[in-house]
Amino acid sequence: MTVETQIAAEARTVARAFGRRPNYVRRTPPRQRKSIVLTIVMTIFIIYSIVPLAWLVINATKDQADLFSSFGLWFGSDFNLWQNIVDTLTYRNGIFVQWFGNTLMYVVVGAGGATLLATVAGYGMAKYNFPGRRAVFAVVLGAIAIPGTALAVPTFLMFSQLGLTNTPWAVILPSLISPFGMYLIWTYAVDAVPTELLEAARMDGSGEFRTFFTISLRLLAPGIVTVLLFAVVATWNNYFLPLIMLSEPTWYPLTVGLSQWSAQAVGVGAQPIYNLVITGSLLTIIPIVIAFLFLQRFWQSGLSAGSVKQ
Amino acid sequence: MTTASTLAPAASRVPPQKRRTRRDWRGWAFVGPFMIVFLAVLVAPVIYALVLTLFRQQLVGGTGFVGLGNYITLLQDEKFWEALFRVTLFLVVQVPIMLALSLCAALAIDSARLHGTGFFRIAIFLPYAVPGVVAALIWGFMYGNQFGLTGSINDLLGAQILQPFSSQWVLASIGNIVTWEFLGYNMLIFYAALKVIPTELYEAAEIDGAGQFRIISGIKIPAIRGALVIATIFSIIGSFQLFNEPNLLKALAPNVISSYFTPNMYAYNLSFAGQQFNYSATVAIVMGVITAAIAYIVQLRGSRQEGR
Numbered sequence: 001m002t003v004e005t006q007i008a009a010e011a012r013t014v015a016r017a018f019g020r021r022p023n024y025v026r027r028t029p030p031r032q033r034k035s036i037v038l039t040i041v042m043t044i045f046i047i048y049s050i051v052p053l054a055w056l057v058i059n060a061t062k063d064q065a066d067l068f069s070s071f072g073l074w075f076g077s078d079f080n081l082w083q084n085i086v087d088t089l090t091y092r093n094g095i096f097v098q099w100f101g102n103t104l105m106y107v108v109v110g111a112g113g114a115t116l117l118a119t120v121a122g123y124g125m126a127k128y129n130f131p132g133r134r135a136v137f138a139v140v141l142g143a144i145a146i147p148g149t150a151l152a153v154p155t156f157l158m159f160s161q162l163g164l165t166n167t168p169w170a171v172i173l174p175s176l177i178s179p180f181g182m183y184l185i186w187t188y189a190v191d192a193v194p195t196e197l198l199e200a201a202r203m204d205g206s207g208e209f210r211t212f213f214t215i216s217l218r219l220l221a222p223g224i225v226t227v228l229l230f231a232v233v234a235t236w237n238n239y240f241l242p243l244i245m246l247s248e249p250t251w252y253p254l255t256v257g258l259s260q261w262s263a264q265a266v267g268v269g270a271q272p273i274y275n276l277v278i279t280g281s282l283l284t285i286i287p288i289v290i291a292f293l294f295l296q297r298f299w300q301s302g303l304s305a306g307s308v309k310q
Numbered sequence: 311m312t313t314a315s316t317l318a319p320a321a322s323r324v325p326p327q328k329r330r331t332r333r334d335w336r337g338w339a340f341v342g343p344f345m346i347v348f349l350a351v352l353v354a355p356v357i358y359a360l361v362l363t364l365f366r367q368q369l370v371g372g373t374g375f376v377g378l379g380n381y382i383t384l385l386q387d388e389k390f391w392e393a394l395f396r397v398t399l400f401l402v403v404q405v406p407i408m409l410a411l412s413l414c415a416a417l418a419i420d421s422a423r424l425h426g427t428g429f430f431r432i433a434i435f436l437p438y439a440v441p442g443v444v445a446a447l448i449w450g451f452m453y454g455n456q457f458g459l460t461g462s463i464n465d466l467l468g469a470q471i472l473q474p475f476s477s478q479w480v481l482a483s484i485g486n487i488v489t490w491e492f493l494g495y496n497m498l499i500f501y502a503a504l505k506v507i508p509t510e511l512y513e514a515a516e517i518d519g520a521g522q523f524r525i526i527s528g529i530k531i532p533a534i535r536g537a538l539v540i541a542t543i544f545s546i547i548g549s550f551q552l553f554n555e556p557n558l559l560k561a562l563a564p565n566v567i568s569s570y571f572t573p574n575m576y577a578y579n580l581s582f583a584g585q586q587f588n589y590s591a592t593v594a595i596v597m598g599v600i601t602a603a604i605a606y607i608v609q610l611r612g613s614r615q616e617g618r
Contacts, residue, residue, distance in 0.1 A: 035423040042418050045411075045493075046433045052448045052490065053436070055459070059451070072452065072459045117344045124340025129333050136341060143352055149551040150598040153577050154359030155351065157587055161358075174351045182344060208336060237441035239554050244578065255443040262447055263561045278451070281444045292439045293432070 053285075060084055060282045064275050084279040091276055098250060099257040100283075103236060105168065106253055110175030111231035118178050118231075119224055122185025123216060127198060143179040149240050156244045170245035171253070175235050181227035188223035189216070229295045236288050254284045362591040373588075380592040389570040390593065394600075396481065397572050401549040404485035409541055412493050416500035417526060431501070435494035442491060446558040449487045454562065475563040484555045488548070496541045503537035504530060539612035543605045550601045553578065573597045 051073070058075060059067060063083070066076030088096050125136065155174055159165050164173075193216045201211040217224075239255040246252055249260070258280050265272035366376040384390055418424060419431055437445065453474035455461040460472045474483040507530065515525050531538075553574040560567040569583065570576040573593055580590035 033423065034425050035421075036425070038418055038421070038423050039425045042415070042424060042430055045415050046430065048490065049434050049437050049494065052445070052452065053440070055452055056448050072462055117347060121341045121344030124337045128337025128340065130335055130337030130341070131333060133337065133341075136345060139353075140348070143348070149553060149574060150594055150601065151352065151355055153581060153590055153594040154355040154362075156581065157362060157591060158355045158358040173347070176347050177344070177351055179348075179352075208339065212340075233439060237443070239441065239443045240574075240578075244582070255441050258447065259443055259558055262450075262558065266561050266564070274451070277447060281447055284444055285440050288439045288441070289436065292436075 056278065056282050056285075060275075060279045062275065064272070067274055067278075080275070081279075084275050085283070088276045088279045088283065091273070095249065096254075096257065096280060096283075099252050099254045102168070102251060103253040103255075106171050106175065106238070106242075107232055107235045110172045111228065111235040113172070113176045114178045114181060114231045114235075115224060115228045117176060118181035118227055119185050119217075119220060120212070122182045123189045123193070123212060123220065125182075125186045126189035127193065127195065127216075140179045140182060143177075144183065152240050152244060155241075159245065165245050166247050166251065168251060171238070171242045171251075174241060175231075175238065178227065178231055178234075181231060184227055185220065185223050189220055192223065193219045225295055229292070232291060233288065254280070258284065356595075359591040359595055362588050363595055366588050367586070380589055381596070383589070384592050384596060389576060390573065393570050393573045393576050397549050397552055400481055400485060400552065401546060404488060405542065405545040405549060407485075408489040408493060409496060409538070409545065411489070412496035412541070413500055413538075415493065415497045416504060417530065419497070420501060420504040420530075421522070431498075434497055437490050438492065438495040438498075440491065442554040443558060445487055445491050446555045449483070449490070450559055450562050453483055475559075475566055477566045480559070480563060480566050484552070484559065487555050488552075492545070492548070496545070499537050499541050500534055503534035507533045535612065539609060542608055542612075546605055546608065547601055550597060550604075 055072060058073060061079050061081040061084070062070065062076040063078060063080045066078060066080070070076040124130075125133065151174070156165065156170075159170050164170050197215060198211060201215060206214070237255065238253065239259070242251075242253050242256050243259075246256065249257070252260070258277060261273055261277045261280065264270065265274065265277075363380050364375060364377060365373050366379060368374045415430075415434055419427055424430055440448075452459045455464070460474055464470050464472055473479055511529050512525055515529060520528065551574055552572045556567050556571045557575055557578075560571070569579040574597070577590045577593040577597070580586045580593065584590075
C-alpha cells in the first residue's frame with residue numbers, strides 16, 4: 001500500500017469511530033473488573049495533561065508582582081483575575097478584542113468554507129461518475145501527504161507577487177482547502193447516503209442541488225461535524241501562515257498577537273506584560289475548549305439517520 | 311509531491327461505484343469549486359516556488375537564471391545541515407517516546423478496566439485543543455527561572471539542577487512541549503483503531519488462556535498497525551516542519567536558539583530577515599521532498615512487516 005491509500009484507510013477508521021451510531025459502540029464485557037492500579041498509573045497522564053492548564057488558570061489571577069513572588073501552582077496574595085481580564089481587553093485601545101474578532105472571522109470563513117467545499121466535493125466524488133474523476137482522486141490523495149507548513153513559504157512568495165499579503169484573504173484562502181476533510185466526507189458519503197434515495201428524489205423531479213441540501217446534508221451530519229472539528233482547530237490555532245502573511249497588527253489573529261505581546265518583554269525598550277500574556281492565553285483557549293466539549297457530545301450522539309455499514 | 315509510482319495503485323483503489331450511472335458532467339458542479347481553490351492555493355504555490363528555485367538575485371543586473379545553482383549552494387550550506395541534523399535528532403528521540411506513551415494511554419482506556427474512562431479520554435485529549443503558540447507560551451513560562459516551576463523546584467533542591475534553556479537541554483524542552491500537545495491526538499487515532507476490533511477475538515483468546523499482555527501483543531498491536539504507521543508518518547512530518555515552539559522560545563533563549571535552529575525557521579528567516587526569497591524557496595522545496603521521501607520509506611517498511 002502507498003502512503004495515500006494507507007491514509008485513506010485510516011481516514012475511514014477515524015470517520016467510523018467519530019460518526020458511529022450508538023448501536024455499535026463496543027459493549028464492555030460484564031466480567032471485566034475495574035483495576036485500581038491501572039487507574040492510578042493513568043492518573044499520571046492526567047496530571048501531565050492538566051498541570052500546565054491549571055498553571056495557566058492560577059496565574060491568570062495574579063498581577064505582575066505576585067507572578068514573581070508567589071509559588072507557581074498556588075494563588076498569590078491578591079485575586080486579580082477580573083482586573084487582568086479588563087486590562088487585557090483594554091490594552092492599546094482594545095487590540096485584543098480586535099484580534100479575537102479577526103480569529104473568529106478566519107475560523108468562520110476559513111474553517112466554514114473549508115468544510116463546505118470539502119462536503120460538496122466529497123459528496124460529488126461519492127455519488128457522481130464524471131470525466132476526470134480518477135485524476136481528482138489521485139491529486140487530492142497526493143495532497144494529503146503535503147504538510148501545510150511546507151506550503152506556507154511558497155504560498156507567501158506567490159501571494160506577495162499578487163499583492164495579497166497583509167490582507168485577510170492571505171490567511172483565509174489557504175485555509176479553504178482540506179484534502180483530508182474532502183476524503184473523509186467522500187468515504188463517509190458512499191455508505192451514508194443511499195443511492196436509491198437519490199434516484200427517488202430525481203423521480204420526484206428534485207434538482208441535484210435541492211436533493212443535496214434537503215436530504216443528503218442531513219445524512220452526512222456526523223461526518224461534517226468531524227471535518228468541521230478538525231478545520232476549526234486548525235484555523236483557530238493557525239500561527240505560521242498568518243505570521244508570515246500579515247505585517248499589520250490590525251489583521252492579526254490571537255496566536256500572532258499573543259506571540260507579539262510575549263516578545264515585547266525582551267530586548268531594547270522592553271515592556272513586559274506577562275500578566276496580560278497569561279490572561280490573554282487563557283481567554284484564547286476557553287472558546288476552543290468549549291467548542292471541543294460541545295462538538296464531542298455532538299458526534300457521539302450518533303445523528304446519522306442513514307445507514308453506516310461496518 | 312507524489313510520484314507516478316505511488317499514484318498508479320492509489321488510483322486503482324477508487325471505491326467501487328454502487329450504481330450503473332452514465333458518465334456525465336453533473337459531478338463537476340459539486341467537485342469544481344473545490345478543485346479551483348485547490349489548484350489556486352495548493353498546486354500553484356508549489357509550481358511557483360519550483361520556478362523561483364531556478365533563479366537568484368544578483369548583486370548587479372537583477373534576477374538571473376542559475377539552473378540548479380541554489381540546490382548546489384544548499385548542499386554545501388552548513389547552517390542547513392545543522393538544522394536538518396537537529397530535527398532528525400528530535401525525530402528519533404521524541405517521536406518514539408510520544409507514540410509509546412500514546413499507545414499505553416489508548417490501550418489503558420480501551421481495556422475498560424479504568425474507573426472513569428470518559429474523563430480520562432477527554433482530559434488527555436484536551437491539550438490538543440490548545441494552540442501550539444499558547445502551549446509554547448505556558449511551558450516557556452513554566453520553564454522560566456523567575457516565576458516558573460523550574461525556579462521553585464531548583465530552590466527546593468537548593469541547586470540549579472533544571473536548566474530547560476541551556477544548550478544541551480533546550481531540544482528536550484521543546485520535545486516535552488510537542489509531546490504534551492500531541493499525546494492525546496495520537497491516543498485518539500490508536501483508540502479509534504482499537505475500537506473497531508471485534509470483541510469476539512478477545513473472548514476467543516481468553517478461552518484459549520491468553521493473558522492481557524498476550525492479547526495486546528498478539529491481537530491489538532497487529533490489528534492497529536495501520537494506525538501506528540500513520541501516526542508515525544504524521545509525527546515525522548511534524549518533526550521536520552518544526553517551527554512554532556522554537557520560534558516562540560527564541561524570545562526566552564535568544565542565545566541558544568539560532569535563526570536556523572530548524573529548517574523551517576531557516577526558510578522563514580531567509581525570507582523575512584534576509585530577503586533571499588529564491589534560496590528560501592529552495593529550502594522549503596528540499597524539506598518537502600525529504601519529508602515525503604522518509605514518510606514513504608516508513609510506509610514501505612510498515613507494510614512489509616505486515617506481510618511477514
